[in-house]
Amino acid sequence: MADSYDVIVLGSGPGGYVAAIRASQLGLKTAIVERELLGGICLNWGCIPTKALLRSAEVLHQMKHAKAYGLSADNVAADIEAVVARSRGVAKQLNQGVTFLMKKNKVTVHMGQGKLTAPGKLEVTSADGKVEEITAKHIIIATGARARELPKAKSDGKRVWTYRHAMTPSELPSKLLVIGSGAIGIEFASFYNDMGSDVTVVEMLDRIVPVEDAEVSAFLEKALKKQGLTIHSSTSVTIDEVGEGSVKATLKSKDGKETTGEYSHVIVAIGIVPNLENIGLEELKIEPDKRFHIKADPYGRTNVPGVWAIGDCVDGPWLAHKASHEGVTAAEAIAQELGNTEVHPHPLDRGNIPGCTYCHPQIASVGLTEAKAKEAGYELKVGNFPFIGNGKAIALGEPEGFIKTVFDAKTGELLGAHMIGAEVTELIQGYIVGKTLETTEAELIQSVFPHPTLSEMMHESVLAAYGRAIHI
Amino acid sequence: MPISIKMPALSPTMKEGKLAKWLVKVGDKVSSGDIMAEIETDKATMEFEAVDEGTITSLDVEGGTDNVQVGTVIATLAGEDEDAAPAPKAEAKPAEAKAPEQPTPEVQPEPAAQPPEKAAPEAKPVPAPVPEPATATKGERVIASPLAKRIAQEKGVDLASLRGSGPNGRIIKTDVEGADPGKAAAPAPQAETKPAPAAAPAPVASQKLTDAIPDFGIPFADQKLSGMRKVIARRLTESKQTVPHIYLTVDVRLDALLKLRGELNDALADRGVKLSVNDLLIKALGAALIAVPKCNVAFGGDVMRQYARADISVAVSIPGGLITPIITDAGGKGLAQISTEMGALAAKAKEGKLLPSEYQGGTASLSNMGMMGIKQFEAVINPPQGMIMAIGAGEKRPWVMADGSLGVATAMCATGSFDHRAIDGADGAQLMGAFRELVEKPLGLLV
Numbered sequence: 062m063a064d065s066y067d068v069i070v071l072g073s074g075p076g077g078y079v080a081a082i083r084a085s086q087l088g089l090k091t092a093i094v095e096r097e098l099l100g101g102i103c104l105n106w107g108c109i110p111t112k113a114l115l116r117s118a119e120v121l122h123q124m125k126h127a128k129a130y131g132l133s134a135d136n137v138a139a140d141i142e143a144v145v146a147r148s149r150g151v152a153k154q155l156n157q158g159v160t161f162l163m164k165k166n167k168v169t170v171h172m173g174q175g176k177l178t179a180p181g182k183l184e185v186t187s188a189d190g191k192v193e194e195i196t197a198k199h200i201i202i203a204t205g206a207r208a209r210e211l212p213k214a215k216s217d218g219k220r221v222w223t224y225r226h227a228m229t230p231s232e233l234p235s236k237l238l239v240i241g242s243g244a245i246g247i248e249f250a251s252f253y254n255d256m257g258s259d260v261t262v263v264e265m266l267d268r269i270v271p272v273e274d275a276e277v278s279a280f281l282e283k284a285l286k287k288q289g290l291t292i293h294s295s296t297s298v299t300i301d302e303v304g305e306g307s308v309k310a311t312l313k314s315k316d317g318k319e320t321t322g323e324y325s326h327v328i329v330a331i332g333i334v335p336n337l338e339n340i341g342l343e344e345l346k347i348e349p350d351k352r353f354h355i356k357a358d359p360y361g362r363t364n365v366p367g368v369w370a371i372g373d374c375v376d377g378p379w380l381a382h383k384a385s386h387e388g389v390t391a392a393e394a395i396a397q398e399l400g401n402t403e404v405h406p407h408p409l410d411r412g413n414i415p416g417c418t419y420c421h422p423q424i425a426s427v428g429l430t431e432a433k434a435k436e437a438g439y440e441l442k443v444g445n446f447p448f449i450g451n452g453k454a455i456a457l458g459e460p461e462g463f464i465k466t467v468f469d470a471k472t473g474e475l476l477g478a479h480m481i482g483a484e485v486t487e488l489i490q491g492y493i494v495g496k497t498l499e500t501t502e503a504e505l506i507q508s509v510f511p512h513p514t515l516s517e518m519m520h521e522s523v524l525a526a527y528g529r530a531i532h533i
Numbered sequence: 534m535p536i537s538i539k540m541p542a543l544s545p546t547m548k549e550g551k552l553a554k555w556l557v558k559v560g561d562k563v564s565s566g567d568i569m570a571e572i573e574t575d576k577a578t579m580e581f582e583a584v585d586e587g588t589i590t591s592l593d594v595e596g597g598t599d600n601v602q603v604g605t606v607i608a609t610l611a612g613e614d615e616d617a618a619p620a621p622k623a624e625a626k627p628a629e630a631k632a633p634e635q636p637t638p639e640v641q642p643e644p645a646a647q648p649p650e651k652a653a654p655e656a657k658p659v660p661a662p663v664p665e666p667a668t669a670t671k672g673e674r675v676i677a678s679p680l681a682k683r684i685a686q687e688k689g690v691d692l693a694s695l696r697g698s699g700p701n702g703r704i705i706k707t708d709v710e711g712a713d714p715g716k717a718a719a720p721a722p723q724a725e726t727k728p729a730p731a732a733a734p735a736p737v738a739s740q741k742l743t744d745a746i747p748d749f750g751i752p753f754a755d756q757k758l759s760g761m762r763k764v765i766a767r768r769l770t771e772s773k774q775t776v777p778h779i780y781l782t783v784d785v786r787l788d789a790l791l792k793l794r795g796e797l798n799d800a801l802a803d804r805g806v807k808l809s810v811n812d813l814l815i816k817a818l819g820a821a822l823i824a825v826p827k828c829n830v831a832f833g834g835d836v837m838r839q840y841a842r843a844d845i846s847v848a849v850s851i852p853g854g855l856i857t858p859i860i861t862d863a864g865g866k867g868l869a870q871i872s873t874e875m876g877a878l879a880a881k882a883k884e885g886k887l888l889p890s891e892y893q894g895g896t897a898s899l900s901n902m903g904m905m906g907i908k909q910f911e912a913v914i915n916p917p918q919g920m921i922m923a924i925g926a927g928e929k930r931p932w933v934m935a936d937g938s939l940g941v942a943t944a945m946c947a948t949g950s951f952d953h954r955a956i957d958g959a960d961g962a963q964l965m966g967a968f969r970e971l972v973e974k975p976l977g978l979l980v
Contacts, residue, residue: 405700499679
C-alpha cells in the first residue's frame, strides 16, 4: 500500500517547506519530496550562503577602512577558503533547521526525485534507485528554478560559473566578468570586488539593476564605479573561447563598438529557468504560461484539479519570500477545499512584493518605480531624502544613498518606495507593512520614527514628497 | 476603569440621533443585554442595550436631547469590582452644562486654577480641535484601510454599505473602487405625502431658529427638523437635482382587478387574509419589472446594475413623514404572502420599529395616493432605484368600451417616473404597458 497524504509538496525550497508546514498546521497529513537538500536553493545555495559571503566582504571592507573610524588594522587579508567554509557552515546549520522543522511539524520527508504519474499520484526514486509510490488528495509543485545558461558557453565550474560555482570558489578570480546585472550578478560583482578581484559587469539593458527605479540604477553605477568596478550597460557579450586558464569574450555595445577581453572567470547571471523536466507535467497535460513556467491561478491552482504550483516554477517575481507566501496561500486554499471553513486565503498582491539586493550599497524596493507609475497614468508626488541628511547615517560612516517614495497625488496611496544605502534591506519592511495596510501619506507622516535611526529617512522621504522634509 | 457608554450607531447611515429617553438612572446596576435607553434615529426608534456590566455613575446626555453625534459619551459606568463612588459626585453637579451635540473638548480651563473674573474673558481662547472634514465613521465600526476610506470619501461611497474583501472583512482599495457611489444612504421617502403640519400653531411670539428664511414680518413658528425630515429633504433634493426624470402616464381599467380581489378575499377569508388593491398593485409592478428587466436597473455612474429580482419599496405615510418598507421579490411572491408581509411592515413602520434592513434597498418603488383622492401625480425617484410608480385614485369614468360604445368603467391613472439616464422612453413605455396588462387581466398575477 502506498503511503497516502492530504498534501504532498514536491520540492523543499522556501516555497515548498513553508507550504508543508502551513498545511500541517492546518491539520493536513503532509509529506515533502526533496531530491537534494532540505531547504532548496535558497538556504543551501542561494540567499543565505551569499549573505554569509557578503558579510565577510563587508567586514573586510570595514577593516580596510578602519582608519576612518579611528582604528588601525594591519595585515588585513582574506582567506577565501575560510570565507567559503563559513558560508557553507551557515547553510548547513539552516539545512538542519529545516530538517528539525519538518520533524516538529510532523511532515514526512521522502528523499528522492519525484514525478507525478497521475493527479494525486507521485513516484519517488531515491538515490539508490528504489522507487516508491505515494498518493495525496493534493500535490503542490514547488520545484524551483536554476540559472539560465549561455547557449554557447555552458557553465563548467572551472572558468564559466553560475551562482552555484561562484559560491564555492577554490580561488579568487583575478579578472572576473559578470554577465547580467540583476540581483545575483550585482551581489557577486560586489562580493568579488570587495574581496579584491578586478570585476567587469555587463548588462544588455541600458542600466544596471534594470528592475529598480532609474535613480537607484544611476546611483549604484556611480557607487560601484567609485569602488573600482567596470560597468558596461547596453552591451552584449559573446564568449569566444573558453581556455584552460582563461575565457576570451567580446563585448559589443549598442553603437556597434566591439572590444575583446580575457578574463580568468565568468559568472553567468542572466536569469533563471524553472525546473520542470521529468516531473510528469507533459503526461498530466499541465499547461505552461507564456514564459514556459507553470500556469497557476492566484491561489496556485493549475489547470489540473488537485495539482498546484508555487514559487519559481510559476510566474514571477522569482524570489524566495514570494514563493513562501504562495506556499502559505496554496496550503490554505487546499485546506479550504478539504472543508476547513476557518481559513481565508487571500491571493498575493504582486504590487507589495519587495526586492532586495545585498550589494554595497544595498538596494531595497517595493511597488512601482517612478517611471512605471507615470506610465500607469498616475499623477505623482515623489519624495527623495539623502543619507547625508540623516544623523545616524553620518555616525555610521555611511552617508551614501537615498530613500525615494512615490505617491499617487490624488489618493495619497504609497505606490512605491526605492532605497539604496546601508541597511536599507532591513528598512523596507516598514513601507511594506504600510502598503499592505493601504496607508496613505497621512498615516506615515503621523507616525513617530525613532531617533537616531536610519528609519527617520523613511519619514523624511514621505515628508519630502509633500514638500515638508525637515532635514534638507 | 470607568466605562464610557457612547452614542451608538444603530444603522449604517446613522450620524446622529435623538436620545429619546433614559430607561435607567444613576446608581442602577446594568448587565449586558439590559435596555438602557430609547434612541431615535432618522428612521426609527430603537432600544439601546447595555454591552458592559456595571453601575451607572453618570448620565452625561439628558433624555430628550436631539442631534447627539454618534460616538458622544452619553453615560459612564463603573466596572463591576469598582467603587461606584464617583456617582454621587456626578449627581451633585446637576446644573453642569453638558454639550449635547459634541463631546466636550478637554480644553475647558480648570475653574479653580484661575480667578474667574480675570481669566475668563482675557484668556486666549484655546482653539478647540477642529474635527477633520472627516472620514469619520458613520455607523457601526467600519473596518477599512486608510486608502479605502479616503477613496470612499472622494467618491461619496458609504463604506458601511460595502463588504470588505481584505483579511477579516477589512474594506480595501479594490472594494471601494468597484463600489457604486449611488449607494450613499438609506433609501428614501418620496415627496408626495405632506401631512399638513397639525394646524397652524396658535400665534405665539415668533421664535426665530434660522436666518435661511427671510423674515417678512409674518407671524411664524420655527420648528427644528426631525431626523426623518432631514433625510427626506436631503434625498429628494439629491434625486431631483441629479436624476433626470421622465414621466409616463397610462389609464388603467380596474374592474377586472376589483372583481378578482373580491373573489380572492371571499376565498381567503378563512385564512384571515384580506388583499388590498395596493397588494395587487405591488405584485403587478414586481411582475412587470421581471417581464421588462430593462426597467429593473440602477444607474451607477459608469456602470448599469441589472437586478435579477424585483424588490418593491412601498411608500407608507407615518406620523412626521414617510418610510418605504420593502417587499422583497414582489414578482415571485404570492399575493397572500405579499399582503401578510405588507400588513406587518406597515404596522411596524407606524410604530417606528422598522429595522434598517426592512427599509433599505429595493429595486423600484410604489407610491399610492389614491386613497387620498389624488387623480394623478408624478413621484420622485428613490436613488439608486431606476423607477417609481405613482398610483392615482380609482374612480368611475366614462369609458369607450372594446366595441366602441360608451360605458362606465372604474379606472385609475398610473404614472411611472424613470431615471432617464438608465431607462429609455420606449422601455419605460413597455413597462407601463406590461403593468396595465397585468392589472387589466389580473389572472396573470396569480401565476
